[in-house]
Structures are given as C-alpha cells and as structure tokens.
Amino acid sequence: MADASALRIAVIGAGWAGCAAAVELADQGHNVTLLEASRTLGGRARKVEQHGRTLDNGQHILLGAYAESLRLMRKVGVDLEKSLLRLPLQMCYPPASGGMHFVAPTLPAPLHLLWALLTSTGLNREDKMSLARFSTTARWMGWQMYQDCSVSELLQRFDQTERLCRLMWAPLCIAALNTPPERASAQVFLNVLRDSLGAKRAASDMLLPRTDLTALFPQHAADFVAQRGGQVKTGIAVRKIRKTGTNWELECGAGETPDVQLFDRIIIATGADRAAKLLATLEGADTPPALPSFGYEPITTCYLQYAPEITLPRAFFALLDQPELGHWGQFVFDRGQLNPEQAGLLAVVVSASGNAIELDNGALAAAIAAQLAQALGLPELAAPLWQQVISEKRATFSCSPGLARPGNETSIPGLLLAGDYTAGDYPATLEAAVRSGVLAAGKAALFT
Template identity: 45%
Template sequence: MDPQLAPRVAVIGGGCAGLAAAVRLTQAGFKTTLFDASHQLGGRARSITWQGLSLDNGQHILLGAYASSLELLQTCGVEIRTSLLRLPLKLEIPHEFSLRSMPALPAPWHILGGLLQAQGLSFQERLAAVRFMASLRLQRFRLPTDMPLHQVLASQPTRLITVLWEPLCLAALNTPIATASAQAFLNVLRDSFAHKKSDSDLLLPRADLTTLIVEPAANFIQSHGGRVNLNAPITSLHAQDHGVRLKSRTEEQDFTHVVIATSPFRVAPLLQTLPSMEDIIAQCQALQYQPIYTVYLQYPSAIALPQAMHGLAGKLGQWVFDRGQLYGQTGLLAVVISAEGKHQALTQSDLATKIHQELQDVFPRQLGTPPLWHKVIAEKRATFACTAGLPRPVQATPHPRIQLAGDYVSTGDAFLDYPATIEGAIRSGFQAAENIIKEH
C-alpha cells in the first residue's frame, strides 16, 4: 500500500467510546491519534480529587452482561477479579424490599425464583412480577412498537413499580418511566436476566474510573503506537480526496478516517462544513438531556453500612454506596440521584443536608451525627434522555470515512440499542473501529 494512503485514524473525544475505538484500532495495528479537548481523558467517566480523595464524576456500576466493558478491561490488562467486586444480583431497600437471585437455579429461573421469594411484596405482587418477566421472555423482549415504559408497566402493582421497575429504569436509562423507552429498558433486561446467570451479577468498581478504565486504555493506546493529545480541541472537519482534514486553532492534519466520539451536542460544529450532514446534525441537536447528581458525604472513618450498595425508596436519594467497602475510603458514602426531579431546586448545601437526613432515617444506628464534609457533583447533561421512539443517529455518516461513536448512537436495530451506559459507549466505540478495520 502507498504509505501516503496507509490508514491514519483520528478519534475525536476521549470518553469511553473514544477510548474503546482507539484501543481496538491500535490493537489492529492502525496508526491512531486520539484528540481530547480537555486536560483529562474519560469524559463523564473521569475522577476528581477532593479533600485528598479521588472521587468519581458519577458513581457507576457494571453488570455481568456488559461483555464489551469486560473485554476492554481485559484487553488493557486490568485484573477483573481484583478490580471489580462481583456479587450475585441483590437489590436491597432497607425495611422496604429485598430481591436476591437464586444461584442454584439456571437462568432465567434464578431471577424468577428470586422474584417469587422477594421480601417486602405480597404474594400477588410477586406473582405479577414473575408473570411480567415470563411474558417478556415469551415475546423475546420485543415490542411491536416502542412506547413509554409506564404503558408497558400499566398492569403492574404500584408498589412493584415503586420498589423494582422504576429504580431499575432510572439506574439503567436515567430517564423517568413516564417518557423512558420501553424497548431500551427491555433490551437491558434481556441481556441481564435472560441468558447466563452471571449476566445478572453486579460488578462494583473497587477503584475510581480513571484508574479502572481511563489510564489502562490510554496506556494501551500509547504502548501500541497510538498517540493521545490532550488540550487539543478540533474545531472543524473538511473532506479531502483520500480522507478528512482536521482543523484546530493552531494546525491542520490529514487522516484517512475519523471517529467522532464527542458528546452529541459537540457534533454539529464538526460536521457543518461537510455536505449531506443535515439529518445527523438535526438528530444530534434534537436530543434532550437528563442530569445525574452524586452526593458524597464523609462520616467518621468507623462508619460503615450493612453492605456496599443499598437502594432508597420514596426519597430524593436512589442508591447509596459505601465507598469504604469498595475503595477503602472509610466513612465515605456516595448517593446517586438519576434523572430530573425536586432535588434540582435545592442548593448543594441543602441537598446534602436533606440526603443526610434521609440516610439517618434509614440507618439510624450507623449515622447518628452529621457528615464531616460533603461534595455534590451535578452533571446537568449527564446522558441523553432515552425516550420512547427517539430518532438516534446511526454509526455511518454520509462521508464514507467518518464514523460516529457514543452511547447515544444507534446500532440501526431498535432491539439492540442501549441507553446511555458505559457499556453502550464502549460497544459503539468498538463497532466504529470494526467498521474501519473491515475496509482494510
């Protein structure tokens, strides 16, 4: 091959999608350069330092079904068994609800059996949950047409929605059930509960996401001949005879292929100089967003919760994580609030106070005193709103050398599309890279 035409790939954006694309491309021997406008890789999966501690920009969990996420970690040399705490599915809302899978049973009976024995539900409510899951499996978790999740749940008892389906929807889709895509929710249920038992396992990170994902991926890219450029915002793309020219404020560079792995609201400025991109730009600009708040509360180091992760029902807080049990950050609790809600009207100080009061109500024996300090991390546009029937841009663009990657990008098949998760981003990055690799 003419060296002038040898593949040179630019990946724009250093979040999970961009890192996954660059890892796969460098692994295949492609000359790859990763550009990120920030001084720090990771996008929303990055860490910050506060009070001498490394805190995640948002508290995340993985599932056993997240095959692409696990593949990325393994490729980058991360020791899965020590870096992730793997637990059989256990959803615990103290004094309200408890669901545990039954490891002795094969899938999906380990979940159906767990639902039949769930604590905090009447027999009729447990039976309704089992019938619902069984009917979804008979339908192969496919709907004739997408619709808001609350319509699919219309026959489910109110309490079952409150303690099970709504918390799962908020955790997976970060979108209220009144507008959330039922099909995207069913896609997650299918992958997590309908195949292997291990798919439903909870994988709780034992290190911050910079340590777990970002640094290993960056090291892999650079050790395999790729380049990582920080503080390198790309301002526009321009078509060339054999590829694409990238322009920044200070220079221009030519590449044979480009993967755009930025947030969707940053796509339009990059594509507006290229022909036939109006539909993609319009789809990206039409996306709405939902917030995620993570409230960190530092208590005395002797404080510990009964387990590493608990759900919270009927409160502003939705999930609480004991980072002492996960990260060794003793006494530090992280409370996650997904999607829009009343909490957005509170000041950060008032929100932290309210969350402490909620935790104190649930764990009176453990939390008898106020926290020593708090830190609220509010991502106002944490994820795209994964609403029913949402038109999402697909991977391929009208320019044959430009691919999109990101958790918002559609596979082109509604029965495979994921909501805005780490897994969805990594899958998309891998696929964008594979599309380029197949050309050669």
C-alpha cells in the same frame, strides 16, 4: 491498495466510546491519534479531584451483561477480579425503612430469579405473582414489542402491582435509562432486561468499580494505544474538521496541534451536542451531516464523608425517593467496602435529577444526609464531616419511546460517529458507549 496498518485515524474524544475505538484500531495495527479536550480521560465517566481526594463524577454500576466492556478491559490488561466487586442481582432497601429484600443466589438461570422471588421479603403474594407474570410474558414475547411505548404503559399492560412498580421496576428503569418511567422507552428497558434477567445468571451480576472510573478503563486504554505506537493527547480541543481530497485535517485551539496533520479517517467520539457542533464546522463537503436534536437528563452524585468506622451492612442499598419529603436519594453506596482508602465515604445517586438540582448543593446534601439517617436508622449520618455534590447536567440523552438515533456512519465516507447516543439496543450506558466505539472502529478500518 494501501496496507491496512498504514491507515491514519484520528479519534476525537477520549470518553469510553473513543477509548474503545482507539483500542480496537491500535490492536489492528492502525496509526491512531486519540485527542481529548480535557486533561482527564473518561468523558462523562471519569475521575475528579475534590477535597484532595479522587472521586468520580458519578457513581456507576456495570452489569455482567456488559460483554464488550469486559472484553476490552481484559484486552488492555485490567484485572477484573481486583477492579470490580461482583455482586449477585439484588434490590435491597435498608431494614429500618421496612423495604424490600431481593437477592438472587448463585444458581443457574432462571432458577436464580425464581429462588430470589420465593425468598424475597417486603413483597406480598400478589407482588410476587405480578413479577413472575412479567418475566414469563416478556420471555414469551422474545423481549420485543410491536410498537414502543413508555415503561409506565408497559407496566400497566402487564398488570404490575403498585408496590412492585415503586420498589422494583421504577428504580430499575431510572437507574438503567436515567429517564422516568412515564417517558422512558419500554423497548430499550426490555432490551436491558433481556440481556440481564433473561440471560445466563452471571449476566445479571452487578459490578461495582473498586477504582476510579478513569483508572478502570480509559487510562489502561490510553497506555495500550501508546504501547502500539499511537498518540494520546489531552488538552487538545478540535475546533474544525476539513476534508481535503481523500484526507482529513483537524484545526485545533491555539498551540494545540496533534503530531499527525493528515488523517485517512476521523471518528467523532464526543457527546452528541459537541459532535453536532463539530459536524457544523466541516469544510470540503457539499452537505455536512446533521444530527437529530436530543433531550438530556442529569445525574447527581452526593458524596458524604463520615468517620472511617461508619459502614453499611451491604455495599449498596436502594433508597425510597420521595421528593415531596426532601428524600432525593435513590441508591447509596459504601465506597469504603469498595476501596479501603475511602472508608466512611458514602455516595448517594440521584438519577434523572432535574428537580433535585434546583436546590443549591448545600441544601441538597443536607436533605440527602437527613434521608440516610432516617432510612438507615443511624442519626449520626445527618452530620457528615464533609460533603460534595457533583451533577452532570447532560449525563445521558432522554431515552424516550421511538427515539431516532444516528448510526456510526455519516453521509461522508471516512467520517464516523461513536458514542452512547448512536443507534443500538442500549440506553446511554458505558456498555452502549463501548459497543459504539467498537462498531465505529470496524467501519473505519474498511477500505472505500
């Protein structure tokens, strides 16, 4: 039996799943080669350079419930206190919009939710009773459904009020699953609520990155792998996978050759569409594995730069999106409160943004700026100094009820998958990606 530390493992794709797999394998002493087609680590959660500034390709929120993400960040040396702004669970709309104000205090669970409910504003007695009924019944059910359905149907079954659905449940569903409630999985939504609202108080905390997403974890992960003798190669696109006996070979683009030529294991940690194309190239196997077809949802982030003295009363607000009025924004983040170097920069998120991106970027940015000016009662927000719209058209899979998702293992021993689309409790989130990477690494390290 070969020494486990001698396993040569290629991880294709340096998004959060690939980085998680590479870290786990390198930590176990395996010889890891991490390959990324682009020049920037992080996949669909990475930094981008725009206007001479470092932005993200999308604004993200992590949760205190993201146990695996936080564990691996600590492992690779991330200072969580400095890198993440920890806020209590909250759903607050700007005062000028007359919306809801819901903030959980630092009390033990579930008292923090009870107190937040009792002291919330913008909800009437019927709304509050509706929310309490949902929480109590979901806990009694063990956060499990006998048969999956849409989130909209779930909310109807729980007799949730129209106002509560509009101000609380629909925004949370879209933010967590990036899928509209009418076609989003109720079971996956309950899974997220179980691990956040239904767990200890810290699990419901909202964690806002103070640094760019590549620096938050992927770059630390790459350094961790390199320090343990692994290889991290960017700008190398794998074109074909070939099985030769008990080994694996990778065919890359012209002039793009990894240092290691033969591998004992392969982990494909790209997006589902790219993984399917790679599997279709597989040579040396009778029947190449196939992936199910996924629908996709876009996410758009609109960056608006104002004078440095422009700041919001809170680090972020929920926004009432009304597309029929040109109000596309769902959340606005004050990046200056996260990083002083970004003073005056606001990031507005439009999840499930398929209709919004039918507009050209200039028109969408102008509409969002006008929405902010009205919602926040600050007319000057209608005229930003500069703007940048970034859309990830295939940001996540469409998280529909009963969706079949593949496991980490394929039908061919030694060939594994990692990514937020693989089987798991969570929707396409950073935590889902990291969990998948960890699972794939564990299976890859097993001897067959």
